Structures are given as structure tokens and as C-alpha cells.
Amino acid sequence: MRDSVSVRMAAPASRIWSLVSDVTRIGEFSPETFEAEWLGGATGPALGARFRGHVKRNGRGPVYWTTCRVIACEPEREFGFVVEAGKLSINTWRYRIEPTDDGAVVTESFELSSALVLRIYWGLLGWARGRTNRDGMRTTLERIKAAVEQGA
Numbered sequence: 001m002r003d004s005v006s007v008r009m010a011a012p013a014s015r016i017w018s019l020v021s022d023v024t025r026i027g028e029f030s031p032e033t034f035e036a037e038w039l040g041g042a043t044g045p046a047l048g049a050r051f052r053g054h055v056k057r058n059g060r061g062p063v064y065w066t067t068c069r070v071i072a073c074e075p076e077r078e079f080g081f082v083v084e085a086g087k088l089s090i091n092t093w094r095y096r097i098e099p100t101d102d103g104a105v106v107t108e109s110f111e112l113s114s115a116l117v118l119r120i121y122w123g124l125l126g127w128a129r130g131r132t133n134r135d136g137m138r139t140t141l142e143r144i145k146a147a148v149e150q151g152a
Contacts, residue, residue, distance in 0.1 A: 001122045003134055004109035007141040011148035013076040013099045016106055019144050020095040021045040021079040023053070023068075029143040031059050031136050036068075045073050051081075058132055089113050106144065108137040 009016060019025060022044070023036040035054045042049035049070045056063050072080030072094060080094035096107045110133055112118045122129070 001114070001118065001126065002109065002111035003130060003137075004107050005134060005137040005141060006105050006107040007138070007145055008100070008103065008105050009145045009148055010103040011145075013097045013104045015148045015151075016097050016104055016144065017076045017079070019147060020097070020106070021073070021075075023051045026053065028147070029140045031139045032056055039067070045070055045079060047071070047073050049073075053083075088115065090115075090118070106141055108141055110137070 019029070023038065026036045027034040033053045033055050036051050038044070039050040039052055042051065047070055051068050051070075053066050053068060054063070055066055066083050067085075068081040068083050070079070070081050071092070072078045076097060076099070078094060078096050080092060082089045083091045083093070090113055092111045092113075094107075094109045096109070098105045098107070112122060
């Protein structure tokens with residue numbers, strides 16, 4: 001109920017961090033989340049900050065909003081958030097940045113909660129959703145790579 005994708009980027013960690021932690025730009029990169037906005041007076045990444053993302057599931061639908069809370073916020077190293085449904089944490093997403101001599105390796109990952117309903121869902125449909133998530137993470141990271149390597 002978890003997976004990750006890593007992509008090497010020829011850009012400084014600071015430039016990568018500024019994109020992965022700016023949720024208002026997610027629509028430029030993600031094949032499913034086409035917009036997001038900070039909530040509760042938050043204007044940028046910080047531990048505990050909340051935002052909501054507008055999602056078009058599988059790039060086709062249904063369309064819905066998710067509420068998220070930042071759980072990892074280490075500039076130039078890691079940005080992570082949990083997708084919430086009420087008080088239940090559904091899915092954790094992370095971007096880890098590992099600096100290298102010529103840029104960085106960026107890893108995007110997800111991990112579903114171990115709630116019973118999600119374990120059942122993953123047992124029935126995980127093969128398809130896992131592939132969709134993996135493809136989506138690869139697309140997101142490749143789009144971020146193009147932006148940071150062009151200096152956008």
C-alpha cells in the first residue's frame with residue numbers, strides 16, 4: 001500500500017524545494033490534482049499548515065476536493081502531507097530531495113493508511129490504482145524536472 005518513484009534532476013535543491021512545497025503550483029505538474037490553495041491563513045509550507053487540493057481522479061473524474069495537512073517541512077530536503085477525511089488520515093505523500101554533485105535525486109512517494117476499508121480497497125483494486133499512482137508520480141516528477149532544469 002505504498003510506492004515511490006525517483007528522478008535525477010540537474011538543478012539545485014533550493015529550486016526543487018520551491019516547486020514541490022508550493023502547493024498552489026501543483027496543477028502545473030500533477031496529472032490528477034489540477035489546483036490547490038492554502039487554508040486557515042497559511043500562505044506557504046509549514047508544519048501543520050493545511051491546504052486543499054482539487055482532484056480529477058485518474059485524470060478523468062470524479063472531481064472532488066481533498067483537505068491536506070503538512071507533516072514534513074524541511075527546506076531543500078523534504079515536503080510531506082497527509083490527505084484527511086474528517087479525522088482519518090487516508091494517504092501520506094512525500095517529496096524527498098537528496099542533493100548530489102550535479103543536482104539532486106527527488107523521490108515522490110505515497111503510503112495509504114492501514115485502515116480496514118483501505119486495505120480492502122487495495123486488495124481489490126490496488127493493482128490498478130498502484131499503477132496509476134506510479135505513472136502519476138513519474139509524470140509529476142518529469143514535469144518538475146523540466147521546470148527546474150529550465151529555471152522556471
